[in-house]
Amino acid sequence: MSPTDLGARSLDLTDPAAFVDNDVHAYWRDVRARNPVHWHEPTDRNPGFWVVSRYADVQPLYTDAALGSARGNVLDVVLRGDDSAGGSMVAVTDAPRHRPLRNLLFSAFTPRVLGEVVEEVGRRTTELVSSVVGRGTFDFAAEIADRIPMDTICDLLSIPAADREELLGWNKRALSSVDAGYDELDAIAARNEIVLYFMDLAQERRDRPGDDVISLIAAAEVEGRPLTVEELAVNCYSLILGGDETSRVSAISGVLALIGHPGQWRALRTGEVSVESAVEEVLRWSTPSFHVARTALRDLEIGGNAVRAGDIVTLWTVSANNDETVFDAPRRFTLSRSPNKHLSFGHGPHYCLGAYLARAELRMLLTALVEQVGRMELCGTPRPIYSNFLNGYDDLPVRFEGI
Numbered sequence: 001m002s003p004t005d006l007g008a009r010s011l012d013l014t015d016p017a018a019f020v021d022n023d024v025h026a027y028w029r030d031v032r033a034r035n036p037v038h039w040h041e042p043t044d045r046n047p048g049f050w051v052v053s054r055y056a057d058v059q060p061l062y063t064d065a066a067l068g069s070a071r072g073n074v075l076d077v078v079l080r081g082d083d084s085a086g087g088s089m090v091a092v093t094d095a096p097r098h099r100p101l102r103n104l105l106f107s108a109f110t111p112r113v114l115g116e117v118v119e120e121v122g123r124r125t126t127e128l129v130s131s132v133v134g135r136g137t138f139d140f141a142a143e144i145a146d147r148i149p150m151d152t153i154c155d156l157l158s159i160p161a162a163d164r165e166e167l168l169g170w171n172k173r174a175l176s177s178v179d180a181g182y183d184e185l186d187a188i189a190a191r192n193e194i195v196l197y198f199m200d201l202a203q204e205r206r207d208r209p210g211d212d213v214i215s216l217i218a219a220a221e222v223e224g225r226p227l228t229v230e231e232l233a234v235n236c237y238s239l240i241l242g243g244d245e246t247s248r249v250s251a252i253s254g255v256l257a258l259i260g261h262p263g264q265w266r267a268l269r270t271g272e273v274s275v276e277s278a279v280e281e282v283l284r285w286s287t288p289s290f291h292v293a294r295t296a297l298r299d300l301e302i303g304g305n306a307v308r309a310g311d312i313v314t315l316w317t318v319s320a321n322n323d324e325t326v327f328d329a330p331r332r333f334t335l336s337r338s339p340n341k342h343l344s345f346g347h348g349p350h351y352c353l354g355a356y357l358a359r360a361e362l363r364m365l366l367t368a369l370v371e372q373v374g375r376m377e378l379c380g381t382p383r384p385i386y387s388n389f390l391n392g393y394d395d396l397p398v399r400f401e402g403i
């Protein structure tokens with residue numbers, strides 16, 4: 001069947017293979033045109049849920065208090081039942097507790113901390129790029145994209161260098177997988193490892209505080225009491241989980257897009273477009289997470305459909321970011337695109353806490369490429385991530401020539 005024959009209801013959105021084996025953008029174009037808000041029928045394994053695809057519906061729903069995140073904000077998790085971190089981890093906590101918890105985490109990212117972390121990102125990125133220029137074929141994912149975000153968050157949390165490789169390994173197992181042999185139990189075990197690791201670290205910082213982010217959060221109060229060690233741990237985990245793979249895939253997709261669009265790469269190199277504008281288009285183009293999930297807290301109407309309290313509602317960012325009524329020629333990679341109000345970081349109360357850092361990482365990467373690389377060449381077919389949540393590639397065989 002050709003992608004255009006798919007029909008608005010014919011992809012099983014709970015199946016990670018749907019996102020690997022099909023033309024995702026053709027599918028969503030069809031959904032937006034024919035069935036923009038619809039009920040995804042239950043499957044053998046899963047209950048049904050609402051699918052929302054147009055920007056005009058998705059964007060306001062991000063801020064709608066009738067939709068909650070406490071049962072999870074990723075479809076797979078909500079389908080399995082409640083998120084075990086619901087009400088503790090910022091991304092899956094609803095009002096009224098969400099706001100003070102978010103403010104606390106945010107307040108720990110002081111300008112001094114962020115300034116130091118970003119400076120380090122710049123230094124590390126410049127070094128990594130210079131180590132691969134002129135070296136022949138290498139995997140951009142493993143040698144560069146893998147190494148920047150995790151170190152950035154680890155710097156933010158003052159994680160000891162010796163622990164970082166292990167954390168990266170757990171995080172990969174927890175969120176994505178490279179092929180159809182995804183092992184759910186292994187993913188759960190990996191998540192537990194991360195939480196246990198952070199519980200030890202949080203206890204340590206509570207006993208012997210420093211001036212790092214974890215110590216700051218450990219000493220503060222939310223709604224009149226300090227966070228428990230478990231709450232501290234899951235919120236540290238949320239920074240790692242939210243910030244590692246998403247940043248990594250945006251860097252990989254950005255380089256792949258620049259290689260596929262030599263005119264845009266030239267415009268960036270000559271300064272015809274600014275790095276800041278390019279960063280926004282890379283974020284829109286790559287849309288690192290396909291969707292967010294919510295649960296209706298009360299009855300509401302979406303696009304003329306009656307949604308009942310308890311129903312699962314999925315907001316398809318990948319579709320909204322390519323909605324032709326908002327973005328002119330959305331599948332044209334246009335670094336100078338303006339305005340570019342993409343939803344890659346979400347919108348409203350749960351808007352990405354790491355957006356500043358994520359943008360800085362991409363800015364540093366593009367700057368390092370412009371300063372050091374003349375020609376970029378693709379040397380193989382990148383392997384798509386087997387996921388209905390994370391959008392991108394696991395590897396990227398390339399060659400960089402110097403200026």
Ligand code: HEM
Nearest residue numbers: 073090091242243246247250288345346350352353354358
């Ligand atoms: C929230 C995307 C980088 C930490 C979110 C949300 C999205 C997102 C879509 C909203 C989720 C929802 O509404 O349910 C991204 C993308 C990134 C990125 C595309 C990189 C390109 C980061 C980084 C960090 C981070 C670097 C940490 C340093 C968080 C946290 C939340 C969040 C803690 C939850 C905020 C809340 O619930 O109030 N992110 N993120 N993210 N992100 Fe990011």
